[in-house]
Amino acid sequence: MKLTKILTAGVFAGLALAATQASASVLDTVKQRGTLNCGTDNTAPGFGYLNTTTGQMEGLDVDFCKAVAAAVLGDASKVKFVTVTDKSRFDAVLTNQVDVVFAHTTIKPARESSIAVDFLPINFYDGTGIMVKADLGVKEFAELDGATFCTTQGSVTETVLTSAFKARGWANSKVLTYENLEKLFAALNSGRCNAMSTDKSALAAWAGNSPNPADYVILPDTLDKSPFAGFVAANDSKWRNALRWITYGLFQAEESGITQANLEEKLKSDDPFVQKFLGIGGGYGKDFGLSDDFVAQAIKAVGNYGEIYNRNLGPDTKMYLERKGTPNALWTEGGAIYSPLWN
């Protein structure tokens, strides 16, 4: 009898605990904890990558984590990077292991409906590409009938490849899935895979970081579009809205010409919009449960969107991805990076 009592008590305690945890917004939890648990990849150069020479995490996704930490907690160093894989990233956020995930994740309807995550604004526009070794002598996707394609497990590419085969009537082509990009790249190098397929940015990154980039050819074909965005657990609009406007803040900062370098100067600006945007004498932050200078804090930490892009994917990086003329350019330059109206 005693045992039953203890058991029942334990179960009710567990239920009560779960209930209290669920009711609070992640925003409050993060502020209380004082650190942000941010889920990123660590094998995707340019996005989330552990630089083995410096021992630091770097990449576009990593910088977004830092921007969020700076905006919410006022200190970009208060971010704890939690490594997630293509497979584990959704469970990580649903089980509160991480507060937000920035891991080159493609937005798809099934992910918002059945997995119950809410996506943030798109922060990179990518497409599914194919990479082969140069000595295979293949010039375009159409020559690969019957080949073995490799991709990561749990990625959109799995279904994209299947529909591409079906559309062309290829019956003998195979899709092999690996846990992460590291194994995938090793399998391409060994010759097990005739072609490696994932987002073009990742292909460029792996080829660019290899000892001999000329050994690889990224085929011109783009099989499907893959818009990347961070995501949070569903039904927490307070947290989601705060993160959305942090992201838009980075877009708007580029549009308004506010950079990491000229931030101090802009803080003294007479322009009423810039003043309010950066939180001088009252700003937009209060309504989201953030401090009024949240955008300024984020810019101070990582710079505006253009600076983040150039640092990780720009001409000085090994994986250089052209920005001009792609959807990743600002809308004022014909791209799709667009922030809603702030005024």
Next chain:
Amino acid sequence: MTIDRTDARAFASESDMLASKRRRNRFRHDAIQVAIIAAAVALVALFAYAVKEGLARHGIQFSFSFLWDAAGFDISEGKTLVFDNGLWPSLTSFTADRTIAQAFVTGIVNTIKVAVLAIILSTVLGTLLGVGRLSTNWVVRNLSFWCVEFVRNTPLLIQLVFWYFAVVLHFPPLAAAAKFYGVVISQQGLYFPSPVWHGGSSPFAVAMAVACCAAILGLILNGRAKIRWICAGAAVVLLGVMLATGTLGLDYPVTSRFQASGGTSMSPEMAALLLAIVVNSASYIAEIVRGSIDALPKGQWEAAASLGLSRRNTVNDIILPQVFRVVLPSFGNQYISLTKNTALGIAIGYPELFNIYGTIANQTGHSLEGIVIVMVSYLVLSWVISGLVAWADRRLTKRGAAR
């Protein structure tokens, strides 16, 4: 007499007391049992309720209806059950337009394929290694010892990655594949020639095939050495005649640019997983066999020696038959853990059950329902294996007792 009667009465009341005490004890015992069961049921129910509430809060539905949706993804290898011709199922290669349920079946089929092969091969290799460790030959003894020690003291996952990336993927590419007698060994896979039936339904060909099968069955099932030799000879002759007359042909694999077609094939992933699991569990089986041989009374060896049996005959006819009766339950344990270890195939991209679950969970979002299916599948597989081992054990014990 009166005294006697009072004694009897006292005795009766004592036995009454005993009986009532027993009843009370039994009642208490039953009450505790019922309470424990009730607590367990309540715990499970509460847990299920908490999970359901949690899912509802996230707006996720717990339902198995997604199993009948079209999969929409490909699996690199494997067959699934298809009910195309009425109720009679057939095994057909999985394609993207099959259902999610059939994708799960493909995973189960792939898991069973590796598990069955690994059980057979690791038993043979393990027994050889185990006997080898007791060999009088210094080289054989030490070689077996170091194989077993090395394999038992490193993690299986690391062995698997080693076999795949350091061994199997270093096979020659398809263009320069090693070929002998129609067998193609390349990093795209291992291809073997497979037998094909050309005889149609002509009575002569069918008669020969039936005779050949009978001979092979006789070879396996018959206990007497003489008859087994005759059966083996007949099977070889019949096979030769069928190959020569062209009723039975061999389908050789033909290599093209990216892969080979024809014959039967084994993917590099399956080869690596099989190698890793067979070598790993063979070393455990070797230890079981060695331990059981050591545990046999020394008198068995001495008695065999005094009868003038050679060492080989002693091991084959005296030692191993006794050992197998003892080791069967331990083998059963090893078979079950081996079957569960196939789930490591995910590390090298072999599409076993757990790997396919990963894809399904990510494409459909139904990870909880999926993991329930996976757990139940492994549970059933383990039960079937332990049931088969128990059955074999009973049979062996009965036969042993009859002798």
